Every structure is written in C-alpha cells, then in structure tokens.
Amino acid sequence: MKIDVNRRTFMGAVTAGSAALFSRRAAGDETSAPAMLGGTAVRREPFPTWPVADTRETEALARVVRSGHWFRGSGEEVNRFEAEYGKLTGARHCLATANGTSALITALQAIGVGPGDEVIVPPYTFIATVNVVLLAHALPVFVDTDVETLQIDARKIEAAITERTRAIVPVHLGGAAADLDTILASARARNIPVVEDACQAHLGEWKGRKVGTYGRAGCFSFQASKNLNAGEGGAVLSDDGELIEACYAFHNNSRGRKTSGYDFSYRSAGANLRLTEFQAAVLMAQMTRLEAQARAREENAAYLTRLLKDVPGITTARMYEGCTRNAYHLYMFRYDAGQFAGLPRAAFLKALAAEGVPASGGYAPLNKEPFLEATLTGRGYRAIYSAAQIAELEERNRCPKNDRLCDEAVWLTQNMLLGSRGDMDQIAEAIRKIQRHAHRLATA
Ligand SMILES: Cc1ncc(COP(=O)(O)O)c(C=O)c1O
Numbered sequence: 001m002k003i004d005v006n007r008r009t010f011m012g013a014v015t016a017g018s019a020a021l022f023s024r025r026a027a028g029d030e031t032s033a034p035a036m037l038g039g040t041a042v043r044r045e046p047f048p049t050w051p052v053a054d055t056r057e058t059e060a061l062a063r064v065v066r067s068g069h070w071f072r073g074s075g076e077e078v079n080r081f082e083a084e085y086g087k088l089t090g091a092r093h094c095l096a097t098a099n100g101t102s103a104l105i106t107a108l109q110a111i112g113v114g115p116g117d118e119v120i121v122p123p124y125t126f127i128a129t130v131n132v133v134l135l136a137h138a139l140p141v142f143v144d145t146d147v148e149t150l151q152i153d154a155r156k157i158e159a160a161i162t163e164r165t166r167a168i169v170p171v172h173l174g175g176a177a178a179d180l181d182t183i184l185a186s187a188r189a190r191n192i193p194v195v196e197d198a199c200q201a202h203l204g205e206w207k208g209r210k211v212g213t214y215g216r217a218g219c220f221s222f223q224a225s226k227n228l229n230a231g232e233g234g235a236v237l238s239d240d241g242e243l244i245e246a247c248y249a250f251h252n253n254s255r256g257r258k259t260s261g262y263d264f265s266y267r268s269a270g271a272n273l274r275l276t277e278f279q280a281a282v283l284m285a286q287m288t289r290l291e292a293q294a295r296a297r298e299e300n301a302a303y304l305t306r307l308l309k310d311v312p313g314i315t316t317a318r319m320y321e322g323c324t325r326n327a328y329h330l331y332m333f334r335y336d337a338g339q340f341a342g343l344p345r346a347a348f349l350k351a352l353a354a355e356g357v358p359a360s361g362g363y364a365p366l367n368k369e370p371f372l373e374a375t376l377t378g379r380g381y382r383a384i385y386s387a388a389q390i391a392e393l394e395e396r397n398r399c400p401k402n403d404r405l406c407d408e409a410v411w412l413t414q415n416m417l418l419g420s421r422g423d424m425d426q427i428a429e430a431i432r433k434i435q436r437h438a439h440r441l442a443t444a
Pocket of ligand 1: 125220
C-alpha cells in the first residue's frame with residue numbers, strides 16, 4: 001500500500017524524532033487506532049476551500065459598481081455571460097436566470113406544464129426538481145433509480161408515460177450524465193419535451209456534447225456550492241428560439257425582449273427571475289478557471305476510483321458509456337455495511353469525519369417526503385385531482401431501489417477533488433483504516 005507523503009507531514013515526523021513511527025504510519029500501520037477511538041487522524045489539513053476567487057472577481061464587481069448599470073435592462077454583463085455560456089456549451093440560445101430553481105420554473109412554464117399534467121422526475125435529486133412541478137400544480141411521477149449509476153433508471157421511463165405526461169425532467173446527478181439516449185428515445189416516441197436538470201453538471205458531456213443541450217431545454221444552477229458559482233444564479237439553454245423568447249418573457253414579468261421601458265404590453269403570465277449584472281460579472285470571472293478545475297476533478301476522481309476498486313464494500317458510481325465527461329459536482333459511492341463488520345453508514349460517516357474526511361449520506365427518498373403527501377392531498381391539489389387519482393399516483397410512485405440506495409450512498413463534495421493525489425490517497429486510506437478497525441468501531 002502506498003500513501004502520498006507531503007513535506008509538512010515528513011518534517012513533522014522527523015522533528016519529533018519518530019522516523020520509525022512515521023514509516024509505520026506511511027505503511028498503513030495496523031495498530032494505529034481509529035481517530036474515533038483516540039488514534040491519530042489520517043488527515044488534519046482541510047480540503048481545498050470553495051469558492052476560489054481573486055482579483056478577477058473583485059475587479060469584475062468593482063467594474064459593475066462603477067458602471068451604475070446594475071440590472072440587465074441597462075447593462076451588458078448578463079448579455080455577455082449568456083453569449084459566453086452559450087458558446088461554451090454549444091447551445092444556440094442561453095437565458096440567464098436568478099437561480100437554478102427559477103431556470104426550471106421558467107422552462108416548465110414556457111413549455112406549458114400546468115394543472116392536470118404529469119411530469120416524470122427522479123426520486124434521487126435535490127428537492128428543487130420536484131418543487132418546480134408542484135409549483136405548476138402538476139403531478140410528479142417518480143421513476144426509480146439505477147443504483148449502479150445513481151441516475152434515473154431510463155429503462156423504466158417509457159412504462160411511466162401516460163397521455164397526461166407533459167414533460168420528462170432527468171437530472172444529471174452529481175455531474176454525470178443520465179442515460180440520454182434511452183431518455184430521448186422514450187420522449188421522441190411519444191413527442192414529450194425533455195427538460196434536462198443539469199444544475200450539477202457544468203461541462204458534463206454525453207457522447208462528446210455538453211449535457212443541457214440535448215433536451216428541449218437544459219437548466220443550470222450557479223448557486224454557491226456549484227462548480228460554476230456566483231452565490232446564486234441560473235441559466236436555461238435551448239436550441240429553440242421561440243421557446244427561449246417565451247422563457248425570456250416569463251422571467252421578465254411577462255415582458256418580451258423588445259419591450260421598452262414604458263411599453264406596458266405583456267406576453268404571458270410571468271415573474272421577475274432575472275440575473276443581476278453583479279452575478280454575471282462574477283460568473284465571467286469564475287469561468288476563466290472552470291476548465292482547469294474540471295480537469296483537476298476528473299483526474300483526481302479517476303485516481304480515487306482506482307484506489308477504491310480494491311476496497312470490499314465500496315462500490316463507486318458507474319458512468320454510462322455515453323457519459324464522456326463527468327463534471328464531478330459530487331463523488332458518489334455505495335457503502336455496504338456487511339463488509340465493514342455491520343458498522344452502520346451513519347457511524348462510518350462519523351468515523352470518516354474523525355479521520356479528517358468529511359462526507360455526506362446524501363439525499364433521502366423524495367417520493368416519501370411527508371410534505372409531498374400533504375401537498376398532493378391538500379386544498380390546492382384537491383381542487384384539481386380526485387382522491388382516486390392521487391391514490392393511484394402514490395401507488396405508481398414507489399421506488400424500492402431508490403429506498404435502498406438512500407441508505408447506502410456516500411458523497412464527497414467537488415472541492416475535495418481540487419487538491420492533490422495525496423489527498424485522494426488519504427481519503428482511500430481513511431476508508432481502509434475504518435475497514436481494518438470496523439469490528440472495534442461497530443462494538444464501541
Ligand atoms: C439537481 C438540482 N436541481 C435544481 C437545483 C436548484 O438550483 P438553485 O439552488 O440554484 O435554485 C439544484 C441546486 O442545488 C440541484 O442540485
């Protein structure tokens with residue numbers, strides 16, 4: 001077994017006069033206790049922090065402050081960002097929005113999702129994917145998860161389609177592509193628009209083309225945790241000029257692109273979901289690092305996957321063959337407690353954090369959220385749908401594979417992939433160390 005040793009670790013060990021101890025630790029000393037039980041943590045330094053910023057961001061913000069043009073109606077920053085992000089993704093059109101949720105709301109509204117409609121969604125995603133369906137008073141139809149990839153099981157979409165299906169919203173979870181070939185084939189056969197939720201998948205690719213450009217629309221988030229970040233922000237991509245104009249009007253309180261300041265004629269119902277000039281300027285600065293950061297994440301993730309292949313009970317998320325680039329917003333794997341002396345996942349996560357590797361257990365099953373049941377049986381929905389319709393939906397919405405996955409998944413966040421190979425060695429070593437001491441940890 002080999003772990004990377006940085007200079008600080010080396011000098012610390014030598015100055016303490018403990019070269020022998022050092023070499024035992026570097027070799028994965030079997031006697032070193034888990035940090036949870038008083039041993040020395042595998043890692044003490046923090047992982048790279050997020051966001052990354054320098055004078056590019058401060059100068060961009062100062063430029064907007066000085067310009068006096070702070071909203072998209074008077075400035076050029078949002079227009080410039082839309083042109084750049086469109087170019088980067090290869091989409092014909094890009095509309096910036098206030099955040100990823102508003103990008104999804106805008107796309108669904110422009111497509112015409114509303115009361116009486118069904119929208120196919122995964123149960124393993126951030127709540128926004130489902131909230132936007134509920135805000136349209138449509139029914140979320142959950143399609144179970146492919147546990148090997150942690151993506152929506154595209155093979156099950158066709159069976160979930162009915163004459164009421166108005167849209168399919170696959171999520172490219174964690175930055176890896178959902179199975180777009182199968183999704184698009186199912187959608188085309190029934191002429192149903194696909195709205196890709198690519199909120200976690202900046203620069204992710206399917207068969208060499210950026211995700212978010214395959215569906216009728218693709219939605220992105222630039223919220224603080226995302227790989228492209230302005231604190232908040234979002235975008236809708238589409239090759240359909242008419243759809244993007246409908247999106248523009250919706251996100252601009254019913255006013256089309258050519259509506260001038262004092263022209264109070266309206267195109268549709270809408271809201272104010274505009275990005276500010278400040279956010280666009282920060283996004284332009286952040287984009288200067290995006291490709292290099294994406295490459296670092298990919299290289300570290302590939303290396304970590306090689307290390308974890310040899311750890312029984314750790315199964316890293318498989319990528320579909322068509323996924324030619326994973327954006328690695330999350331690094332995801334499944335944890336089998338059976339290979340760790342029955343140590344429950346929650347205890348594994350605690351032990352991992354104690355070794356200096358923070359990790360999360362990820363999402364809970366969205367289809368089982370109590371608030372969802374309350375919404376579907378509440379006053380608004382009762383006015384639209386019969387009790388029998390809702391009961392039938394709840395029956396269809398069972399996702400047993402996803403239920404199990406939610407007990408087994410483990411995530412590392414994208415910033416942890418921005419460091420060195422030595423960081424990856426330490427992540428793998430922390431997991432192996434917990435496995436070596438799993439029995440003691442399980443019975444402690
Ligand atoms: C899959 C997914 N969809 C939608 C969103 C919503 O984006 P935002 O937080 O920018 O509104 C997020 C953000 O976390 C997300 O991860």
